[in-house]
Amino acid sequence: VKPLQSIWSIYPQYNCTNTVICDDRKFNFILNPNNGILVTPYSYENRTLDRELEDLRFYLRTIINYDDFSKNSHEDWKELLK
Numbered sequence: 503v504k505p506l507q508s509i510w511s512i513y514p515q516y517n518c519t520n521t522v523i524c525d526d527r528k529f530n531f532i533l534n535p536n537n538g539i540l541v542t543p544y545s546y547e548n549r550t551l552d553r554e555l556e557d558l559r560f561y562l563r564t565i566i567n568y569d570d571f572s573k574n575s576h577e578d579w580k581e582l583l584k
Contacts, residue, residue: 506534519570524558536572539579557583 531538
């Protein structure tokens with residue numbers, strides 16, 4: 503589990519409105535579900551076809567202007583790229 507509150511208490515410029523977690527295990531952002539972006543695990547066997555990080559980059563560029571990341575669901579982030 504990645505407790506963002508511990509980071510936010512050290513770095514006050516960061517908070518739930520401007521922080522996201524990208525991880526391949528949903529459990530890692532269970533404490534901050536609206537700040538998590540679930541990604542597919544890296545596939546070494548299919549590395550030439552793996553586009554997850556490239557797609558994630560486009561999504562992050564899309565949400566960069568959001569006022570509050572925690573007010574939006576990131577569950578369907580791949581659908582927004584279509």
